[in-house]
Amino acid sequence: MAKLTIEDLKRIKEQVKKDTALREGGATVKITVHMGTCGIAAGAREVMDALLQEMAETDRQDIRVVTSGCMGMCSSEPNVTVEVQGHDPVVYQGMDANKMRQVFKRHVLLGEVQTDFALARMKEESPEEGSAEQET
Amino acid sequence: MSTYRTHLLLCGGTACHATGSQAVKEALLKEIAKQGLEKEVRVIETGCNGFCAQGPVMVVQPEGIFYQKLTPKDIPYLVEEHFLKGRPVERLFYVEPASSETIPGMNEIPFFSRQVLRVLRNKGAIDPEKIDEYIARDGYLGTAKALLEMTPDEIIAELEKSGLRGRGGAGFPTYLKWKFAKASPGEVKYMLCNADEGDPGAFMDRSVLEADPHAVLEGMIIGAKTIGAHYGYIYCRAEYPLALRRLDIAISQAREYGLLGKDILGSGFDFDLEVYQGAGAFVCGEETALMHSIEGKRGMPRPRPPFPAQQGLWKRPSVLNNVETLANVPQIILKGGDWYASVGTEGSKGTKVFALSGDVINIGLVEVPMGITLRDIIFEIGGGIPDGKKFKAVQLGGPSGGCVPEHLLDTPTDYEAISKVGAIMGSGGMIVMDEETCMVDMARFFIDFCKEESCGKCTPCREGTKRMLEILERITEGKGEIEDIERLEELSRFVKDSALCGLGQTAPNPVLSTIRYFREEYEAHILEGRCPALVCQALITYSIDTEACKSCGLCKKNCPAEAITGSKKPPEPFVIHEEKCIHCGVCFSGCPFDAIKKSSGSKVARAA
Numbered sequence: 001m002a003k004l005t006i007e008d009l010k011r012i013k014e015q016v017k018k019d020t021a022l023r024e025g026g027a028t029v030k031i032t033v034h035m036g037t038c039g040i041a042a043g044a045r046e047v048m049d050a051l052l053q054e055m056a057e058t059d060r061q062d063i064r065v066v067t068s069g070c071m072g073m074c075s076s077e078p079n080v081t082v083e084v085q086g087h088d089p090v091v092y093q094g095m096d097a098n099k100m101r102q103v104f105k106r107h108v109l110l111g112e113v114q115t116d117f118a119l120a121r122m123k124e125e126s127p128e129e130g131s132a133e134q135e136t
Numbered sequence: 137m138s139t140y141r142t143h144l145l146l147c148g149g150t151a152c153h154a155t156g157s158q159a160v161k162e163a164l165l166k167e168i169a170k171q172g173l174e175k176e177v178r179v180i181e182t183g184c185n186g187f188c189a190q191g192p193v194m195v196v197q198p199e200g201i202f203y204q205k206l207t208p209k210d211i212p213y214l215v216e217e218h219f220l221k222g223r224p225v226e227r228l229f230y231v232e233p234a235s236s237e238t239i240p241g242m243n244e245i246p247f248f249s250r251q252v253l254r255v256l257r258n259k260g261a262i263d264p265e266k267i268d269e270y271i272a273r274d275g276y277l278g279t280a281k282a283l284l285e286m287t288p289d290e291i292i293a294e295l296e297k298s299g300l301r302g303r304g305g306a307g308f309p310t311y312l313k314w315k316f317a318k319a320s321p322g323e324v325k326y327m328l329c330n331a332d333e334g335d336p337g338a339f340m341d342r343s344v345l346e347a348d349p350h351a352v353l354e355g356m357i358i359g360a361k362t363i364g365a366h367y368g369y370i371y372c373r374a375e376y377p378l379a380l381r382r383l384d385i386a387i388s389q390a391r392e393y394g395l396l397g398k399d400i401l402g403s404g405f406d407f408d409l410e411v412y413q414g415a416g417a418f419v420c421g422e423e424t425a426l427m428h429s430i431e432g433k434r435g436m437p438r439p440r441p442p443f444p445a446q447q448g449l450w451k452r453p454s455v456l457n458n459v460e461t462l463a464n465v466p467q468i469i470l471k472g473g474d475w476y477a478s479v480g481t482e483g484s485k486g487t488k489v490f491a492l493s494g495d496v497i498n499i500g501l502v503e504v505p506m507g508i509t510l511r512d513i514i515f516e517i518g519g520g521i522p523d524g525k526k527f528k529a530v531q532l533g534g535p536s537g538g539c540v541p542e543h544l545l546d547t548p549t550d551y552e553a554i555s556k557v558g559a560i561m562g563s564g565g566m567i568v569m570d571e572e573t574c575m576v577d578m579a580r581f582f583i584d585f586c587k588e589e590s591c592g593k594c595t596p597c598r599e600g601t602k603r604m605l606e607i608l609e610r611i612t613e614g615k616g617e618i619e620d621i622e623r624l625e626e627l628s629r630f631v632k633d634s635a636l637c638g639l640g641q642t643a644p645n646p647v648l649s650t651i652r653y654f655r656e657e658y659e660a661h662i663l664e665g666r667c668p669a670l671v672c673q674a675l676i677t678y679s680i681d682t683e684a685c686k687s688c689g690l691c692k693k694n695c696p697a698e699a700i701t702g703s704k705k706p707p708e709p710f711v712i713h714e715e716k717c718i719h720c721g722v723c724f725s726g727c728p729f730d731a732i733k734k735s736s737g738s739k740v741a742r743a744a
Contacts, residue, residue: 003394005402006280009271016272022143023197023261035221045172048141052176056139064198065141067222 021061028062029108032081036070042077043096050097051080054104063108076119082107092117140178142219145195145260149184149346150339150378156207157181157192163208167215177219183347183382185260187247189499190230195242195260202242203228233497233519247498250517252479254487255463256503259347264382267389270350276395278466282358283403286469288318291362295465297473299485304330304421304458305533305562306638307484307551310465313455316445317363320453325365327356327409328449328456330426331372331379334418335534336585338565340489341459343501345372345379348463349386353409355462357400358469360407363455368409371426373416383411418535418589422637423448423456425591436593437637458563460489480506484550488564494531495570497522504549511545514568525570529653533562535582535589536642538649539575558649560642574671575654576661579647580608586643597640600631604647612672616662621651666737673719675736680710684731691723691732 004012033039033048051065071079076093082103083089090113092103099117106112146152146161164179185193190204201224203214210228217223229238230245239245253259262269270276282291295311302308317325329352333341345352356368372380387409390396398406412430419425420435427449429435448454464486468476477485484506490513493499497519504513510530514520521527529539538559540547547553551561569578587601604627610616628644635641651658660666667675680691680700687710692700699717702710712723712732724732 003399003402006284009276009280009401012268012271013274013277016268019140020143020262020269020272022140023145027198032222037221040220048176052139052141055141066199067141067220069221069223 018059018061022064026062027064028085029060030064030066030081030083031104031108032066032068032083034069034071034077034079034081035067036074036077038070038074039077039079044078046097047078047080047095047100050100051104054101058109060109073119084108084111091119093119140176142177143197144177144179144219145182145185145197146179147183147185147191147193147260148181149188149191149343150376151184151188152191152193153378155191155205159208160192160194160206160211163211164215167211168219171215171220173215173219177215180263181265182260182262183258183264184343184501186251186256186343186501186503187245187498188501189497196224199224200242201240202230202245204230233522247500247502247517247519250512251503252487252505253503254467254476255344255351255460255489256347256501257467258351259343259501262348264347264349265385267350267386267393270348274470275350276354276401276466278468278470279354279357279395280401282361282469283401283405288362288364291358291469292318294468294473298464298468298476299473299480299483300461300464300468300476301484301551302458303460303464303488303563305536305560307561310457310461313445313457314359314362316443317453317455320446322453324367324452325363326449326452326454327360327363327365327368327407328426328430328454329356329368329370329462330421330423330456330458331370331376332414332416332421332426333373333376333459333563334416334421334589335536335563335565337491337493337531337567338534338563339491340501340564342376342379343491344459344463344489345376346382349379349383350390351463351466352383352459353386353390353396355457355465356409357396357407358465359455359457359462361405363453365455366406366408368407369430369449370409370411371414371420371430372411373420374413375416380411380413387411417591418585419591419637419639422639425637426456427454434591436591437639439636460564481548481550481553483552484561488549488561490564490566492518492566492568494567495521495525495573496568507548507550509546509548510540513549513566514545518568521568521570525572528569528571528573529575530569531559531567531578531582531646532565533560533642533645534565534567535585536560536638536645537562537565538645539569539578539653540649541653558645558652560645572669572671574612574667574669575650575657576608576667577612577669577671579650580605580612582646583608583643586639590639590643594634594636594640596631596634597636597643600627600635600640601643603627604631604644608647611658611661612667613674614661614665614672616658618659618662620662621655621658625651660737664737668736670734670736672736673721676719676721677714677735678712678717678719678721678724679733679735680712681731681733682709684729685710686729686731688728690726690728694722694726696720696722 035044078095080092192206194203229240300310414420420429422437425435425437444454489503529541531539544557583605587605590597592598607620687704697718699713
């Protein structure tokens with residue numbers, strides 16, 4: 001490794017920060033892959049793999065991926081919940097790797113809820129607006 | 137390429153190593169591989185997390201969940217439940233002793249939530265063996281600013297504004313030390329770091345070196361630029377193998393990046409350093425003795441002046457700073473002196489790291505803003521005294537310090553306020569003592585330590601500590617005279633006033649402060665032959681409570697002096713025969729029914 005300059009120092013900082021940002025808190029998007037036994041049997045691992053590949057390709061440092069247990073809706077597994085700060089959580093059902101990639105690219109990155117895979121209790125989204133409201 | 141979704145920050149400090157974190161790490165790696173999670177879950181071995189009493193500890197990010205007292209046996213279940221299925225394992229959470237409540241989040245645990253992390257800001261958050269992770273948390277930006285944008289006078293001005301004082305114990309303003317060394321003429325100067333932490337019960341510097349070694353290197357580079365030094369030494373005791381290893385790794389990584397060596401960051405400034413291993417002599421924490429030791433001579437102090445800023449290592453102008461002091465410097469440069477001075481008291485700015493140990497629930501390392509009271513540290517952060525016992529005193533500053541009794545617990549952590557009550561801030565050792573501590577015995581322990589560690593060069597320290605120890609031993613054996621208290625006070629004054637260096641000048645402090653606050657305990661030993669805390673073996677009588685005794689015969693079997701008689705069949709009560717008893721306490725600690733009782737003072741001055 002050659003001698004560092006101040007620019008190198010800043011470059012290393014930005015690169016590594018992407019990796020260590022996970023430890024700092026302050027996430028604005030939380031994606032939960034439900035990994036109960038039912039979820040794993042239905043293919044939640046493939047969904048997770050696809051999600052992590054997408055994560056690797058983005059520069060966003062404010063997205064957290066966590067797992068959780070079964071939601072109690074085993075028939076609709078694999079389930080994925082996307083929580084964008086300031087919005088109600090959206091639960092997706094019957095996910096696979098392709099749907100996960102689509103949800104990541106459109107909902108997580110662009111804010112367009114993918115109503116096709118969302119659970120039925122989600123309100124229909126008007127085409128002009130980019131956010132979803134959950135019915136109460 | 138893939139990215140990790142979970143980081144497991146497993147503590148790899150000395151204390152957690154001792155409780156088995158290496159075995160936990162191996163089990164984690166094995167189980168994660170078994171579950172096929174090696175691309176999703178990453179294990180990072182960090183430096184000391186600080187919560188040593190609960191070790192091995194691990195923090196799971198991004199959730200911030202804190203696991204404690206992990207064993208390899210817990211790992212398969214933990215990995216499957218939490219890291220695969222996302223169900224945190226409650227039985228491995230922290231349990232708040234007062235309320236018996238389990239607390240999953242690290243930042244909700246009182247031990248952590250009351251702390252303000254500056255020196256320890258990277259503890260448990262980075263892998264100390266990876267310089268890139270340090271850089272990701274603003275590492276070396278302070279160095280860059282100091283080397284590329286600031287003049288030595290500007291650096292000194294910033295330090296003056298910060299109010300930073302030496303964290304080794306004496307509390308001398310850091311900017312003044314640097315200013316004097318800068319003003320000293322000379323082509324060759326040295327920048328030195330004192331990592332010879334020697335107080336019993338203190339482990340602040342070790343933890344900083346283990347968790348964040350680059351912060352210390354940065355402080356040294358900035359100091360070197362300020363005073364005009366191009367070479368430095370870190371004097372660290374060989375008893376800190378992990379700290380030494382991480383320092384070596386840090387130094388070689390910094391060299392590889394050109395952050396040590398010639399023309400650092402293209403600034404034209406050259407600086408390099410080496411680690412000098414000390415043999416663990418307490419006196420080598422004294423600056424002139426430390427410098428003698430680096431020169432290859434016996435570690436003995438010399439009279440000052442000339443001060444090291446004029447004539448230090450090899451008679452060249454030198455600055456010696458403590459580990460914690462240096463670790464503060466890069467952030468002061470980066471964020472400014474005003475930022476640093478925004479917490480603390482009038483005369484004591486910033487934060488201080490304390491090593492909390494002894495009879496306290498949460499043993500570990502804590503960093504608090506200056507000015508917080510001792511009561512808050514011991515009872516809020518430390519969780520109070522275990523087993524429902526009562527607080528008696530806290531010893532600050534190790535063998536050079538003094539004890540603070542209960543009625544002064546609201547004293548703030550401020551250099552002046554603490555010295556007013558007869559203790560010192562010291563380097564941060566804080567030994568909590570409960571009601572079962574004998575203060576005379578405690579003073580004896582510290583004087584014994586100083587007598588052993590005295591280098592022997594000056595008579596007051598060499599002879600004075602020895603004579604004081606003899607008197608204290610006499611008192612703990614019930615052979616003291618009432619005049620001994622006065623003799624101790626008089627000897628203390630002589631040694632304080634005439635010893636050559638800090639070791640001797642401060643050695644009498646524990647004696648003086650225990651006499652000041654616990655004179656009645658000295659008197660009980662001398663006049664009544666009684667040790668109120670039931671500690672001093674020679675003054676204790678053991679007896680058997682016949683009500684509680686189940687005649688199991690264990691005490692009789694264990695007694696090395698054959699001082700116990702009795703039998704189950706035919707029934708004959710068990711009795712301890714005082715004339716044969718050697719007061720070893722084996723029967724007391726071995727009785728399964730707590731039927732052996734201690735008492736003191738029943739026989740007035742047995743020796744007489």
